[in-house]
Amino acid sequence: PSDGAAPRYKPPATETNPALEDPTPDYMNLLGMVFSMCGLMLKLKWCAWIAVYCSFISFANSRSSEDTKQMMSSFMLSISAVVMSYLQNPQPMSPPW
Amino acid sequence: MKNLYIFIAVLFIPWSFSLAKYDEFEDGDDIMEYDDNDFAEFEDVNEDAVTESPQRIITTEDDEEEATVELEGQDENQEDFDDADAQEGDTESEPYDDEEFEGYEEKPDASPSKNKDPITIVNVPAHLQNSWESYYMEILMVTGLLAYIMNYIIGKNKNNRLAHAWFNTHRELLESNFALVGDDGTNKEATSTGKLNQENEHIYNLWCSGRVCCEGMLIQLKFLKRQDLLNVLARMMRPASDQVQIKVTMNDEDMDTYVFAVGTRKALVRLQKEMQDLSEFCSDKPKSGAKYGLPDSLAILSEMGEVTEGMMDTKMIHFLTHYADKIESVQFSDQFSGPKLMQEEGQLTKLPETKKTLLFTFNVPGSGNTSPKDMESLLPLMSMVIYSIDKAKKFRLNREGKQKADKNRARVEENFLKLTHVQRQEAAQSRREEKKRAEKERIMNEEDPEKQRRLEEAALRREQKKLEKKQMKMKQIKVKAM
Numbered sequence A: 001p002s003d004g005a006a007p008r009y010k011p012p013a014t015e016t017n018p019a020l021e022d023p024t025p026d027y028m029n030l031l032g033m034v035f036s037m038c039g040l041m042l043k044l045k046w047c048a049w050i051a052v053y054c055s056f057i058s059f060a061n062s063r064s065s066e067d068t069k070q071m072m073s074s075f076m077l078s079i080s081a082v083v084m085s086y087l088q089n090p091q092p093m094s095p096p097w
Numbered sequence B: 001m002k003n004l005y006i007f008i009a010v011l012f013i014p015w016s017f018s019l020a021k022y023d024e025f026e027d028g029d030d031i032m033e034y035d036d037n038d039f040a041e042f043e044d045v046n047e048d049a050v051t052e053s054p055q056r057i058i059t060t061e062d063d064e065e066e067a068t069v070e071l072e073g074q075d076e077n078q079e080d081f082d083d084a085d086a087q088e089g090d091t092e093s094e095p096y097d098d099e100e101f102e103g104y105e106e107k108p109d110a111s112p113s114k115n116k117d118p119i120t121i122v123n124v125p126a127h128l129q130n131s132w133e134s135y136y137m138e139i140l141m142v143t144g145l146l147a148y149i150m151n152y153i154i155g156k157n158k159n160n161r162l163a164h165a166w167f168n169t170h171r172e173l174l175e176s177n178f179a180l181v182g183d184d185g186t187n188k189e190a191t192s193t194g195k196l197n198q199e200n201e202h203i204y205n206l207w208c209s210g211r212v213c214c215e216g217m218l219i220q221l222k223f224l225k226r227q228d229l230l231n232v233l234a235r236m237m238r239p240a241s242d243q244v245q246i247k248v249t250m251n252d253e254d255m256d257t258y259v260f261a262v263g264t265r266k267a268l269v270r271l272q273k274e275m276q277d278l279s280e281f282c283s284d285k286p287k288s289g290a291k292y293g294l295p296d297s298l299a300i301l302s303e304m305g306e307v308t309e310g311m312m313d314t315k316m317i318h319f320l321t322h323y324a325d326k327i328e329s330v331q332f333s334d335q336f337s338g339p340k341l342m343q344e345e346g347q348l349t350k351l352p353e354t355k356k357t358l359l360f361t362f363n364v365p366g367s368g369n370t371s372p373k374d375m376e377s378l379l380p381l382m383s384m385v386i387y388s389i390d391k392a393k394k395f396r397l398n399r400e401g402k403q404k405a406d407k408n409r410a411r412v413e414e415n416f417l418k419l420t421h422v423q424r425q426e427a428a429q430s431r432r433e434e435k436k437r438a439e440k441e442r443i444m445n446e447e448d449p450e451k452q453r454r455l456e457e458a459a460l461r462r463e464q465k466k467l468e469k470k471q472m473k474m475k476q477i478k479v480k481a482m
Helices: A022-042 A045-060 A070-087 B001-043 B048-055 B062-084 B088-099 B102-112 B132-177 B229-237 B265-274 B275-282 B307-312 B314-322 B371-394 B399-444 B449-481
Strands: B203-209 B215-220 B241-252 B258-264 B298-302 B327-336 B356-361
Touching: A022 A045, A022 B307, A022 B449, A045 B132, A045 B314, A070 B356, B132 B203, B132 B215, B132 B229, B132 B371, B241 B371, B258 B265, B258 B307, B265 B298, B275 B327, B275 B399, B298 B307, B307 B399, B314 B327, B314 B371, B327 B371, B356 B371, B399 B449
Parallel strands: none
Antiparallel strands: B203 B215, B215 B241, B241 B356, B258 B298, B258 B327, B327 B356
16 A cells, blocks of 8 residues: 555654753863863863864764854864964973873 | 865864964064163173073073083083173173073082082973974874764764665665655655655654555664764773664554553663653553563563553564564554653643654664664564554454543543642632732822722722622532532
């Protein structure tokens, strides 16, 4: 029984159920911004590097409906945090051990 | 497009590094020249001042060979200083003074007793060396980022290949059963796109419709997040599988009223807690299906025994036993409304909308290490889905069953109303109070005393009427009770 009825509607654009959505990209985005601010203000290189990682992770986990502009802005912010830390203090990072 | 952005941004990093290095050199030179001119003035004034300040001017980018030369030069300078014969010595050795190290501060202490102790050449601190080796942490970071990007590309491609392999295997079966295969909701007309709709790097959707009995079928290929390195590492600790989730929405007239689920015990326990309909209608714990010949791994949750009897026919049992390892959960429900919603305190809620749904969750074999070939083994499961659609249409409860089902549904609705009754009363009460307050304010704000009086009287009359009505009602109830 393949074509009994006329074709029906389009997909209910897959439910935007806030409880079901994966919060990872949003958390990572926020974390990335926080770390890059820390890196810029407190001139901590490792903060800036973690911010870069956070923004990459947020990008990898993002939904297609996410704004690319926000991704790019968080990404650019973290890159600029790294660059600024090195401009202010070109010494290499020292490991914590 | 996204990849392009990443590569451009990654190129930024080494470029900015090289910029940083050169800037420092230029700044250093400027400082030196400026200070040279300054000290020319102070030559006569204070020997101490002159000799100490060159020490403080530090440039940081010198090689080790230059370092040893400077040390000797500086020693000579110190001797001259000790002999109080400073000025010429200073001017001659100023070029050397200006290229001292930071660590040089130790020298003045050592040099007076130079003849007694050997020269201790201090190692140049790592951050002053002009070599790439000292930046090993940074190189590590960049390598990590590159590894992440590589994994992203590889993971994304793998998921893509798996999705298309699945679709190619299932395409024929779907096209023979559904008139509309693949739709992304953008076209005005209902035409088959014949393609998967990519929602994410790890989620692919497919909407099929145009079949008798069902409104439509939404298939979601929920792959593992292979594109995220963190996820890949987490999965090494805790293996997980790709999942195929199929949701069939039935027409209202094509399915009777029952709630039924079968699946792995763990999945059923979780669903019973999470899903609105299963928690309300299936109060017992998941029962073993051994009675029907199902393997131990599977359990059954059902609204009433009759439903289980009806559902477990030979063909269904055959499907369930043969593909038990791939089945996570199967749920037939006429009261399906998704997972329980978190309700805030004091918020009025209506009963959530329900739809007659068949929900299937299958695990892709391979437990993460799937290859496109594994997708073929899921084809029989799709046949099971099609069979279930027809079965759900055919299966009807008998009279007793229907009565029980109706009673259950009425019970659930009553419970819900009772729960919200208090909230609704409170809401109505607060609305009435608001009205009264607004009225009083209006009366107060009226400037004209005449109008005020009139409004007050009107309000009083209304109150009296209400009281009378209430008294009437009470009388009526009393009469009825008698």
